[in-house]
Amino acid sequence: MSEKKVFLILQDTEDSRPIIEAVGADNPHVSIQRQPGMVRMEATQSLRINRETVEEKVGRDWDVQELHLNLVSLSGHVDEEDDYFELHW
Amino acid sequence: MAAKRMNSKKRYELLTRNMGWETTYQSMDEVFPYDKFEGIKIKDWDKWEDPFRLTVDAYWKFQAEKDKKLYAIIDSFAQNNGQMNISDARYVNALKLFIQGVTPLEYYAHRHYAHLGRHFRGEGTRVACQMQSIDELRHAQTQIHTLSHYNKYFDGLHDPFHMFDRVWYLSVPKSYFEDAMTAGPFEFITSVSFSFEYILTNLLFVPFMSGAAYNGDQATVTFGFSAQSDESRHMTLGLEVIKFMVEQHEDNLPIVQGWIDKHFWRAYRVLALVSAMQDYMLPNSPMSWKEAWDVYFVENIGALFDDLSRYGLRMPKYHEVATAESEHLSHQVWLTLYNYSHAAGMQTWVPDDKKLDWLSEKYPNTFDKHYRPRFEMFRQMEADGQRHFSPGLPQLCQVCQVPMAFTEVVAGDAMKISRRVSTYKEDRFYTCSDGCRDVFEGNPAKYAQAWLPVHQIFQGNCGGAELADVAKWCHLQPGDGGEHVGSPDQDRWKKWRGEDTVKPTVMAAE
Numbered sequence: 001m002s003e004k005k006v007f008l009i010l011q012d013t014e015d016s017r018p019i020i021e022a023v024g025a026d027n028p029h030v031s032i033q034r035q036p037g038m039v040r041m042e043a044t045q046s047l048r049i050n051r052e053t054v055e056e057k058v059g060r061d062w063d064v065q066e067l068h069l070n071l072v073s074l075s076g077h078v079d080e081e082d083d084y085f086e087l088h089w
Numbered sequence: 090m091a092a093k094r095m096n097s098k099k100r101y102e103l104l105t106r107n108m109g110w111e112t113t114y115q116s117m118d119e120v121f122p123y124d125k126f127e128g129i130k131i132k133d134w135d136k137w138e139d140p141f142r143l144t145v146d147a148y149w150k151f152q153a154e155k156d157k158k159l160y161a162i163i164d165s166f167a168q169n170n171g172q173m174n175i176s177d178a179r180y181v182n183a184l185k186l187f188i189q190g191v192t193p194l195e196y197y198a199h200r201h202y203a204h205l206g207r208h209f210r211g212e213g214t215r216v217a218c219q220m221q222s223i224d225e226l227r228h229a230q231t232q233i234h235t236l237s238h239y240n241k242y243f244d245g246l247h248d249p250f251h252m253f254d255r256v257w258y259l260s261v262p263k264s265y266f267e268d269a270m271t272a273g274p275f276e277f278i279t280s281v282s283f284s285f286e287y288i289l290t291n292l293l294f295v296p297f298m299s300g301a302a303y304n305g306d307q308a309t310v311t312f313g314f315s316a317q318s319d320e321s322r323h324m325t326l327g328l329e330v331i332k333f334m335v336e337q338h339e340d341n342l343p344i345v346q347g348w349i350d351k352h353f354w355r356a357y358r359v360l361a362l363v364s365a366m367q368d369y370m371l372p373n374s375p376m377s378w379k380e381a382w383d384v385y386f387v388e389n390i391g392a393l394f395d396d397l398s399r400y401g402l403r404m405p406k407y408h409e410v411a412t413a414e415s416e417h418l419s420h421q422v423w424l425t426l427y428n429y430s431h432a433a434g435m436q437t438w439v440p441d442d443k444k445l446d447w448l449s450e451k452y453p454n455t456f457d458k459h460y461r462p463r464f465e466m467f468r469q470m471e472a473d474g475q476r477h478f479s480p481g482l483p484q485l486c487q488v489c490q491v492p493m494a495f496t497e498v499v500a501g502d503a504m505k506i507s508r509r510v511s512t513y514k515e516d517r518f519y520t521c522s523d524g525c526r527d528v529f530e531g532n533p534a535k536y537a538q539a540w541l542p543v544h545q546i547f548q549g550n551c552g553g554a555e556l557a558d559v560a561k562w563c564h565l566q567p568g569d570g571g572e573h574v575g576s577p578d579q580d581r582w583k584k585w586r587g588e589d590t591v592k593p594t595v596m597a598a599e
Contacts, residue, residue: 004392009295011314036375037302037310038295065097065143068151069158071318072298073291075389077396078140078325082096089396 006076006087007042008049016070018057019049026050038072046076046088101142105213106135121210127273129345130338134211137333141322148220152227159231159315166308167238176304176372178243178582179573183297183370184236184309185245185435190262190362191293192232193253195316197266198281199225205274217326218278224319228312235312243578245434245569252434255551255563257542258426259434260490261362264539265355271535275334276348282327284352285359287393288405290320291385293363300371328393335400342401351531353405354524358489364419365426368448369440377451382415407524413498416452420460425494427467428479432556433570434563436578439468459503476572482543486521488528488536495521513537 008023010016016039023030023041026048033040041047054062064085076087095103112120124131143151165171175181202222206215240246253259269280298313331349334341364378386408394404423437430437440448445464448456470477483492497505509526511518513533520526529536545551552562568577 004395005388006392007389011318036299037314038299065141065147065151068141068143068318068322069154071321072314073295073317074321074324075393077328080097080140080142089392 003044004089005042005044006047006074006089007040008047008074008087009038009040009072011070011072012037012039013070018054018062019067019070021057022053023047023049026053046086048087049085051083097142097144100144101139104144105139105216107212109212109215117210121208123208123274124210127275127344129275129334129341131210131334132337134209134214136336137211137213138329139213139217140325140329143220143322152224155315155318156227156231159311160234162311163235163238163308166235171307172239172242173585174305174307178578179370179436179438180304180306180372181239181243181578182245182435182437182573183300183366184239184306185243185569186362186366186370187309188232188236188246189249189252189256189434190259192229192236193250193259194262194266195225195229195232196250197270199223199229201270201277201281205278208274217329221282221319221323221326224323228316228319231312231315235308238308242581244566244576245436245578247566247569248564249434251564255542256434256565257429257432257485258362258491260540260542262359264488264490265359268355268535269352275344276352278327278330279334279345279348280352280355282323283331284349284405285356286320287324287327288353288386288390289356289360290324291389292360292381294320295385296367296376296381297363297371299375300367300373303373303375304371331397331402332400335402346402347531349402350406351528354407354411354522354528355489357411358486358491358521358525361418361422361489361491365422368419368451369423369444372444374447377448378419379415379451382412387412406527407522410499410522410524414495416455417459417496417498417503420448420452420456421494421496422491424460424463425483425492428477429483429492430570430572431478432560432565434565435570436573436576437571438573439464439471455503471572471574478571482546484519485541485543486525487518487539487541488520488525490539490541491521493519493521 010019012034020032020039020041024032027041027043030041030043030047033042049064049067051062051064064080064082067085074087076089079086079088111117118125199222202218202225206219206222209215209218236246253263266281269277272280294313294317298310298317301309301313331345334345367376367381368374368378390404390408394402426433426435427437427439445461449461452460467477483494485492493506493508495507496503497507507522509520509523511520511526511529511533514537516537518529518533518537520529542551546559552558573579
């Protein structure tokens with residue numbers, strides 16, 4: 001099994017906080033690194049954001065594409081659906 | 090009852106499919122004259138897929154929200170004299186280099202993606218290019234708006250587009266982008282969307298913008314990350330383009346690999362300027378160039394090509410040279426800029442002790458051995474009233490146009506200038522590396538025509554024979570470049586901060 005890492009970087013803002021929490025909750029293998037102005041989430045092989053988990057954290061409907069507002073960078077193949085956003089190798 | 094909302098896949102399909110048609114008044118090849126001559130074979134344009142599936146209505150909504158946020162911050166930054174909160178006036182030189190060397194590239198990208206948005210045969214591909222074209226215009230505009238505030242207080246930010254076309258070190262990014270723009274559409278998109286944006290742009294925006302945050306520059310962080318949020322889409326487009334081309338026809342593979350090799354090297358040489366910006370121009374550096382290279386290139390791009398190997402693609406040629414150079418690059422570039430900044434639109438200086446110690450720590454194999462002694466010598470010369478500027482003009486690499494200052498680090502001789510010679514129609518052409526030599530020899534008729542600033546100055550095409558004539562022709566004003574210590578920028582900064590103006594010699598001896 002390959003050890004390739006994917007990553008997702010978001011701006012370190014209030015809007016990102018529930019997304020980061022949701023990533024932490026749904027991806028036990030994720031490493032979350034805080035750097036000036038940004039938060040880097042790194043995981044082996046894949047990383048997933050579930051709409052439902054973010055909605056629980058944020059307390060309202062959340063469109064997966066709202067991710068664009070706080071996205072800084074990513075790595076991996078993108079798989080975006082209405083209910084989730086996934087990065088994988 | 091209202092119909093159930095369509096899912097994003099369906100919405101995207103409706104936006105991008107069946108919007109075009111087979112033309113009959115003119116043949117398709119007449120209507121789309123550019124997308125075949127490069128030899129890329131496309132069997133089915135509908136196999137193109139944009140993983141983000143952003144529709145136009147969603148695109149406008151999100152972009153408008155990004156802009157609203159950004160402009161609120163720019164306004165507040167200006168109102169609250171945000172320029173006073175940066176770490177030091179030296180930092181502004183990174184912004185000078187950015188607006189002179191990067192913002193014009195955003196505008197070039199805007200123009201050329203608009204061209205691609207017209208000329209690819211597939212509708213999905215055209216839509217993706219049209220959105221990127223609009224993104225790139227937004228980047229150019231937001232960068233100009235944001236940095237125009239600094240222009241009120243600091244020198245060197247007053248005429249970046251004019252400088253871009255004329256100043257010697259700016260021919261490095263300019264010639265790279267024009268190389269891509271004068272190629273066919275598939276080569277351009279491989280160059281800019283993949284080799285530059287996917288492979289290397291993280292090195293420009295992520296550590297640099299994080300660095301802006303670390304140096305108190307709220308406005309730049311915001312435009313940088315706002316642009317970068319679009320960039321994530323562009324990177325994904327770059328990866329999609331590569332997969333699409335190699336999946337469409339086996340004959341495409343060697344062509345695509347050749348472009349990846351060529352444009353990786355071209356774009357990497359442009360980033361040489363970024364390495365100096367990151368290690369030397371940021372008074373507080375969150376991450377060294379080498380650390381950024383290890384994370385964003387060695388690890389991340391290693392993973393990418395590990396994955397792409399199933400298509401038969403391999404790492405870009407000479408990637409191992411770039412990795413070996415990562416312990417030398419920023420030092421060699423900064424020393425070069427230090428020697429020639431009297432003819433530049435940004436200032437240079439000898440790093441202070443804190444910075445020298447940081448560099449020694451981050452570059453344990455190279456800095457104390459090769460570079461620190463030179464900075465200590467330059468500092469001594471400054472203390473003696475002999476601040477060194479090179480009076481002559483440097484030889485430039487025929488391809489990347491960086492002064493020939495890189496060395497033979499792979500061959501194990503870090504003190505020997507790396508120089509390659511090619512002959513074309515009985516003229517000799519000099520390049521800085523195997524990478525640039527290969528690019529030259531791949532198409533000598535193109536690169537033999539390169540507009541090299543040094544040659545042009547010597548031929549009398551740049552305003553005159555004296556430095557002052559050339560500077561005037563470039564719209565460089567006194568204070569834009571040269572030594573930072575004792576510059577009008579530094580004087581003003583110290584006055585605003587209530588610090589005494591320190592004479593260069595005292596500063597140098599501290």
